[in-house]
Amino acid sequence: MTISLILNGEDVSAKVRSVDRLADLLRDTFHLIGLRSDCRCGRCGRCLVFLDGRLVPSCIIPAFAARGKEVVTIEGYAQTEDYADVKAGFADAGVSTCGFCEESKIMAAGALLERRPRPTPREILEQMSSAPCRCTDPDAIVKAVLAASDRRARRLYRRAGQ
Ligand code: FES
Numbered sequence: 001m002t003i004s005l006i007l008n009g010e011d012v013s014a015k016v017r018s019v020d021r022l023a024d025l026l027r028d029t030f031h032l033i034g035l036r037s038d039c040r041c042g043r044c045g046r047c048l049v050f051l052d053g054r055l056v057p058s059c060i061i062p063a064f065a066a067r068g069k070e071v072v073t074i075e076g077y078a079q080t081e082d083y084a085d086v087k088a089g090f091a092d093a094g095v096s097t098c099g100f101c102e103e104s105k106i107m108a109a110g111a112l113l114e115r116r117p118r119p120t121p122r123e124i125l126e127q128m129s130s131a132p133c134r135c136t137d138p139d140a141i142v143k144a145v146l147a148a149s150d151r152r153a154r155r156l157y158r159r160a161g162q
């Protein structure tokens, strides 16, 4: 079947089979290789995308489920101010990573801040379990997300005052 969707802000369409997963559609058809399809069972978080604003592991979502929906991958998210806040928050907190799952962590943090602009450390750790990371200290990630929260709040405050 052919499905249409909005992908990173653009109207696109593609042929999919019932067995295809969203991660494969994004990587193989649209060449969005910022996401990986590693565990293919919803555990590693390397394939996170926003599907109609909800953070989901695209490896367990059938491709046809994106029909008529909006999908944002890291390539699209990286163009947003929300992404810039989180990325800068990680830098503020001095988080250094091996890079393996950094983009997934940024998407997970951004999704949390959208829902909970002032999250607690516990909420941060719960959320970040959707993008498990082997190389970064959890305390550093909490600091990074809190720093991103501050940046986001300052940006929105400045905008409200304009
Ligand atoms: S590939 Fe691991 S959660 Fe999707």
Ligand code: FES
Residues within 6 Å of the ligand: 097, 098, 099, 100, 101, 102, 132, 133, 134, 135, 136
């Ligand atoms: S950034 Fe290194 S494992 Fe997550």
